[in-house]
Amino acid sequence: MRVEDFQTTAAIPGTAGLGDAGSGTAVLESIARRVRWTATAIVDAANRGRPNVSGIKVGGHQSSSASMVEIMTSLWFSELTEADRVSVKPHASPVLHAINYLLGDLDENKLSTLRQKGGLQSYPSRSKDPDTVDFSTGSVGIGATATIWAAMAHRFVSDRYAASRKSGRFIGLLGDAELDEGAIWEAVADPSVGQLGELLWIVDLNRQSLDRVVPDSQIMRLQGMFEAAGWQVLTRKWGTRIQELFAHPGGADLRRRLETMPNEEYQRILRSPDSEIFDRLRSSDSTPAMETLLSSLTATEQAAAVRDLAGHDIGLLLDTYKQVDPTRPSVIFAYTIKGRGLATEGHPNNHAALLSTDQMEMLAKASRMNLGDPWRKFQPGTVEERACSRASLRLRRRHPEPASSPQNPASLPWSYGDRISTQAALGRFLSDLKRAAPEVAHRVVTCSPDVASSTNLGGWINKTGVWSVGERQDWFADDVERVLRWIENSHGQHIELGIAETNLVGLVSELGSTWSRWGQPLIPIATIYDPFVARALEPWSFGMYAGGQSILVGTPSGVTLAPEGGAHQSLTTPSIGLEQPECTAWEPAFAQDLEWCMLEAMSRIGIPGGRSAYFRLTTRPLDQALAALPTDAVLLERRRRHAVAGGYRLSDHDPVEEKVTLVGVGAMMPEVIASAARLKTLGIRAGVVCLTSPDLVFESLQSRNSPNPETHAIGLDIVDALFPRHAPSPLVTVQDGHPHTLSFLAGARGDRTISLGVSDFGESSDLQDAYRIHGIDEASIVNAALNLVR
Template sequence: MNDMPPATTPVTLPDVDVLREIARRVLWLSASIVDAANAGRPNDSGVKVGGHQASSASMVDIMVALWFAELTDQDRVSVKPHASPVLHAINYLLGDLDESYLPLLRAKGGLQSYPSRLKDPGTVDFSTGSVGIGATAALWAAMAHRYVSSRFPGAPAGGRFVSLLGDAELDEGAIWEAVMDPAVAKMGELLWVVDLNRQSLDRVVPDIQIAKLQGMFAAAGWQVVVLKWGRVISRLFERPGGPALRARLEAMPNEEYQRMLRVGPAQIAERILAGGAGGTDAPQLKALLDEIAPADLAVAVRDLGGHDLGLLVDTFRSVDPHRPTVVFAYTVKGRGLPTEGHPSNHSALLSAAQMDALAVTSGMERATPWQRFEPDTAAGRLCAERGGALRREPVTPTAPVALPAQLGHGYRKPTSTQAALGRLLADLPRDAPEAAARVVTCSPDVASSTNLGGWINKTGVWSVEDRHDWFADDAERVLRWREDSKGQHIELGIAEVNLVSLLGELGVTWSRWGERLIPIATIYDPFVSRALEPWSYGIYAGGQSILVGTPSGVTLAPEGGAHQSITTPSIGLEQPGCVAWEPAFAQDLEWCFLHAMSQVGVEGGTSAYFRLSTRPMNPELARVPDDPALRERRRRQAVAGGYRLPADHLPRDEDVTLVGVGAIMPEVLEAAKSLAGHGVRAGVVCLTSPDLVFRSLQQRDSRDAGLGSGILDELFPAEYPAPLVTVHDGHPHTLAFLAAARGDRIRSLGVTMFGQSSGLADAYRLHGIDTGSIIDAALTMAGR
């Protein structure tokens, strides 16, 4: 830990006075962006527009020091959500944002409420609307860049990966899961700056516990730098009575300190001396305060490290480049605004009179708020210089990578979809080496139990540094755990949030640095819900990847309760930017997975979620045609969302249609066979993706030609209606939409209760998805 003393070498390029002038303009612009959104636009909805002028103000100096003195075009910065107006103001001064967008915060076609990498018109490196998760994105991007650089020597160089986060974000568990990952301690390109303004949304934080936070970062191998006081007040600390002044200010509770900021300059000395402050040094303290003009004292007590531009620049340039660094920069929330330090300033909006006063102190006019600096001024020249230095060339993507439609080895023995995935990945380096080179797998300590062993044995485990394999000579070891910078599997600790956060950043390397990856992560399906928010965030931010949840459902019967997933099929169907799959048979898995891989890491691509099972399935049940043309037709149907069994069955002969998904298909097929013995003609539909079938339903009468395919009408032809019985080892709601296909009566069987340990047959009977329950529902729907 390093409590940085005042730097003795002043900043020469750029000049601190010029930086201060730019900071005043950025403060004005960021406040005006919020003001224009709330007071400058018609709003007849009754819904407030909002914004965060105070949260932006505390970040102004930190961000000005970075953008106008420190960053290069290779650096990537994650900006705390509530400081988005500052980022927009800086991008505007750098010539990266057109003036027309400044009045359009939170308006359609304008600036997003929080930084958005895909939706904002100016340069935004990371989407940060999810507090805590966006802050860690830069960390995972740094790891993704390291991976790309180690695998592809021609990849573009990377600079620093910077996260600017609020102190309240340190309450988020995602922060500490990321910080504590062992590999992170080796990543000197990481720089985090904590805006320590000691306020959250509702209150002044009573105890920031800075020492505890320092210790937690230090224990994880980070360099810790604390910028508490600026140079102005630090010089006062060196005078007689100065140590007593410092002791008094640092002993103040946060609430008392911020209340002092709200009084007039003439009252500040009195508040410092209140309660016998200074002890035996009280006379010296009083003498020091008597020597300082009230206006100067008011400036001094606000001189925190996070507002000293020279100190900030010197700090950013002097940190240890060999390990990650966190800078705790003390700031004042609302710095320079009339709401400065007020406990309720988080979402407070400046009044018209307060904006008029801010215009005066900023040297601006409210009528013309969007003035840039004149080009021939020092500030104007610096803005132009930095705008040019930070401008990035468009990314040139790598040459297209061909993925086969199938590997074509055939499946003759019963196998689970989870095992089929392991075989597919293990075969890929031989059958499609160019595509395999772009695959990177990840797992939260479940690689071996999710069948990634064959892939790992062939490709190795990636690590930020080479590690000696002490078990290399162990003849009994099946899984060869070779860790070096050339591997293609990244193993994380038991932290699902870390897993999907890294997955998202691996999934944007094609657009960040022009190097396509196909990231694939395996996770126990019950824990998809735990990882849902960061997974969704990654997709929102442009990450394209494949998440494999396995094993799934109550089919994992002996594991019971907490290891049985219920709602994940609905989660997959409802997730934007993602296609959810649940193939039943190994051949279906191969076809669908290769198709999903082809959609990852490309312009207009999409993520995928696969729900797999450990239940072995007899491939003969799938009745895959031998004829090449019919086999290709089956493949196209599987990739579109589903197919009928058998393929030559005529829907017009059906009394009832049974619809199954995934591991439950043997029970569905057995029920159809038994129903035939009762004189009930049951058709069977096997869905590989309820998600795609739902999209096909949505496509009807839609002008959006890209929404889905015609697979729904192929599976459920309108001219042959029949009652439906849907069966799913998941929540029955997932397939309930099929009633809208033709207006059929429907009975949806599925899992709606928590599971328990049992045998497979007992589990299916318990939840009413066994063969007997399917038969009973079908007879009822057929009127028998």
Template sequence: MSDRNLPTTASSPSTPGGTRQDHTDVLREIEQRVLWLSTAIVDHANRVRPNPTGLKVGGHQASSASMATIMTSLWFQHLRPEDRVSVKPHASPVLHAINFLLGTLDESYLTRLRSFGGLQSYPSRAKDPDPVDYSTGSVGIGATAPIWGALSRRYVESHLGGAGTGRQYSLVGDAELDEGAVWEAILDPMVAELGEICWIVDMNRQSLDRVVPNIGATRLQGMFAAAGWQVLTVKYGRQLTELFTRPGGEQLRRRIDDMTNPEYQRLLRCSATQLRERLPDSDDLRALVDTLDDAQLRDAIRNLGGHDLAALDEAFRNIDDTRPTVIFAYTVKGYGLATEGHPQNHSSLLSEEQMTELAARSGTTLDAPWQRFPAGSGAAELCARRAASLRREPVRTGPAGALPADLGRTPSGRATTQAALGRALLDLTRAAPETARRVVTLSPDVSSSTNLAGWVNKVGVWSQTARQDWFNDDPETILHWREHPHGQHLELGIAEVNLVGLLGELGATWSRWGQPLLPIGVLYDPFVQRALEPWSYGLYAGGQSILVGTPSGVALAPEGGAHQSITTPSVGLEQPGCISYEPAFALDVEWTLLASMARLGRPDGISAYLRLSTRPVDQTLAAVPTDPAARERRRKQVVAGAYPLRRAPAETPALTIAAMGAVIPEALQAADRLQSLGTAVDVVCVTSPGLLFDAVQAQAGRPARAAATETWILDAAFPARRAAPLITVLDGHPHTLAFLAGIRQVRAAHLGVTTFGQSGDLESVYRHHGLDTDSIVAAALDLL
């Protein structure tokens, strides 16, 4: 347990007309009530509320107890309305207890933890009925969200104004520091400049299963310090600190510092008699222990800084706002409960007898658990003052601006869908400059290799201060790195988790500060799954953004199997809160990108995932109609999920080929060959299997996303009068499009990629996976 303890010399401010001691006593009363309420919320969900199914409800009384003092100190002394807090997942009952005491959560919800429509398992911005700043739940993601929230606030302030100031707090469990996502975020160079960041680590030294033998606090502190953070440690409370000054006190400090975590935790479960036997290891220490009565001895051994209001107050007052701060607050898991310190107390529940005893200590009863403080009491007055001081004005979201649906160009020649992204962004700056100001792009060090160089050269790179571009006069420099506070591109290190974490927070600025942004994150498609969990969690929390995976598939032939994404098309199909597109042509990219941007930054908004390719394709194959009305019809079909690329002259075709993305040339070549054999073939270009599936569900009266309630696209792309046996083909797993056969109940064969690939030329790789023209023709002949 060895490390330096922050001295506890500061005094809490006094209440009006009272002394500092009065204020401390009131805070302790509130702390005890917070402990009771958070424990009772979990107790009611598991022991009182009827549970006819017998399924475990769950909840974390011990994890909440270790945070009760920290959160009481923060909310009732230091928090300001402009501050934001990410609460560790298992302490959600503490947050609800505080919001209840502040009057922002109705009593009726306290009995509905983890019930349908009630309080969520973990804090949720989108689903909880009381104020929640950051959704948490996936370990490591909620902890780092305030970092990206701080960057997003600064970005909004420098471009649009109105984001104000404020600290960004993260309340983090010590076991959460095992997550690699935490260190990826901490080590990003931009983070060291964010003085509004403050992490408070709940050092209870227990994980779900055990007491962690060696939490390595000193090593963790050194890692934060090496990253440029201020490190504060709140290890001991006032009682122990005072004992350290007495004869034998140094021996007591050394004894506690040197013992392992399991030995210390075992002392928490000991009687006073056992403590007198186990604790002393010298005559001086034994003499000191003998001066304490049993109650003093038991109180002293658990008198850690994370449960001492004065020690925490001192730490909060010592925060250096010029750099990020981490406070290591030592706590006891289950502090104040009958289960405190037990190695298996993570999900344990107090018995009815233990709850009755806790209620008596908390000034309430088990029969009437949901009590606020009596009117006129010091605690009630402090709650009222804090509620008033923390009140925020409602956020009023303005529009992101008018977006054109079509930029008017018709690409020709050979082009890739990847390159079309950068071209569309540049065209937008000319067609809608005010809206284009809200576009912000992100990349994990792959801007040039994903064809964003032209866009980056145009808008510059965002930096909190202007920096000199030393290669600006180098004639061989193609990508110009001009960094200034008005740049619109953010470059992160090679850490996809950081990219999507920031993407989610940039996509939430409409709800935090009323300023919608249009954030677009570009990364290599093979690494989408690495980034998927934090991006998905950002969607859950209301962060609306566009994720672009490029290059994709085995079309990236020379890169080999390690960089050939296979399952990402179905990931896009199945991801909640997201519409996925895989355009085949440059114009399809433009249309789907603009449509996706138009859905961002609003209460009913939805995110998008675009899967792009580096394969050059002849753009004349798109056969874009020249008639304005026909062109607009094509655009609507592209955005809705599919369009007929070629209709056979026959009234009823013998076969339909539904292809997606980069394999469209092979599909068209196969159609030509089959046509020469006398087989009439329709070719349908699928742009969004997810939207087509939603349309199928909506047509059957099943739940579907609001964006897909229109079912006309099924008749437009797959009309009943032209129903025929179906071949589906894509550069990805074939099951992505397999459901299309069910639209008209036709026989079908499904081509795609089901194995890891290998390096090679495109023709060889396509032949290996059965995506080449010969394979499509052979599959058609077998089917017919």
């Protein structure tokens, strides 16, 4: 290329060397120009185009979208297949909607509804947007890592169900500032990830975050971290046109000058008038050859040259995709400009900046569009329209035919021992499920962050094996003293990750999405130490928002594992479970309750309108006789129905006779039952209520008080069954967790209530000392009851 051929206009992105209008790259550049306009207009219409009565800004991210346009255009209109799944960085959602519109996947009347009720969501939402969105993003870092866990979930499903084996790529599009998130590196570092060749990340390296220009040293550190984890790293900085310019005399000096200047200086050049660029590029060590080269370019050409970055060079991007190694995960660092082609281009404070009307008019002119008619598509018969039609056909997906889910049994035919903890009962339940309902058990996959044996999954693992991305030799197969048989292959049903709870819940969320992605429902059950539920909460909650359905088991919980001390004691998790949307929290006390509730929770996994579950279990063995299970079949079924609705009464007298009602949850039931017996010796008749799910009882109360109550799933108003309105009495509630969790029960009938629980950090002790320290022992319960009735 001759220097004088370097012709472009910075205000018209994608027109540099447009050449033959029918060439593939030229067509894609023309489409990219339309995508950039449409994405910018979507945000403009949301802010300038509709009334704002509240005065609260609508917002949007025109600049963050602009930097992604060529990357996303090259993918959707040339590279992707219908089997590929893409996670789009949160602030580029307008680009995704613009592309879907041009592909015929989004109605025109939705383009002006960004951040409006029933319209386009602020960030890509798989469950709430009206067009095709593969991954919900918005919680920074989690959307990108979801591609890792989706790839792993797809492999697991493919190993079990041959019909799901059509493989695509899992592509994450993320901003460079997103790589500051710890969740990214916990996922990248997991050893199993290094074998996922279908995984590709493309980093929009615009060198800006929300508040600042990213420091210069960042890219080298990021490259090294990915390489250390076994990823292929491809870095693309300069576009093909300026690379050819670098080959001219003085070009090497120009390249050195551009690559050694701080990011902040480069951004300042972008904000400068074209006439100042030559002087800004000159420095104390400039060479005459570099200055001669620059002098041979017009000011406009100089401006175009410094803006010629690889992330905006569609031809270079397409060539880069061909170099991706399919045998290991890959990351492409594509240098871009935040706000590319907009009036806000390169400004350090452009993150949430909105173009003015005059600036939108300028962009419309540069984009060959009209602000008064912003949604015009390409004319039929044009090369661009034909390219859009071909891409639409290529990306068209068939909705997966859902596999039929086996019917869950209501209970299993075996009983439990005299003394057993709910944690141990979980392991027993899973082993028995494989015998009693093998079709259901076949859909179960357990996961753990290196705590499988300590959360009682050993028996299940011995029966089902450990699933891994690749076959691994069992070097302990001949060890006769080994209790846990850790056989890793493609047929197992347990997946073990490293000690990173965010990875665990990210994986189970994607395992819990296979029913909607590929038509194969799974029942993912993850075990985690309960104190670390809060650490995993955000990604798990976001996974539910994205449509993932799973069961999280937190164990051991509370202060009941007293010798472990405050480091392994959980206080706030009961209220976390109660407050989490699209999730039912359970805390059964007895083994039979656990079985019933777990089967109920499993029946709501992997189906439209399903619901996740959180189980809070303990290692304290309880005397199962305290459950007083009815022997009559009708009464036993009644007990089961109450247990799965949220709780049941253990008292055998009429509630009208009660002077006080003791309400317990989980491991506290022995103390609650013993307190009722002690009160009886004092002449005070106490009722006993065992809650299996305060969450469901709260829902029942809310439904009862709602002007439009919904019928309970099993047709039982549990709050009235437990606390009949015709028989009010004071309440003492007891929970191995924060006492406010059960304080809502005071509103069931307006009863005076004392709520006992744990509201301070614990310390190492024996069980009874721990209960006394926190005031949840028998004596404290009895005293609370006496204070209410005397």
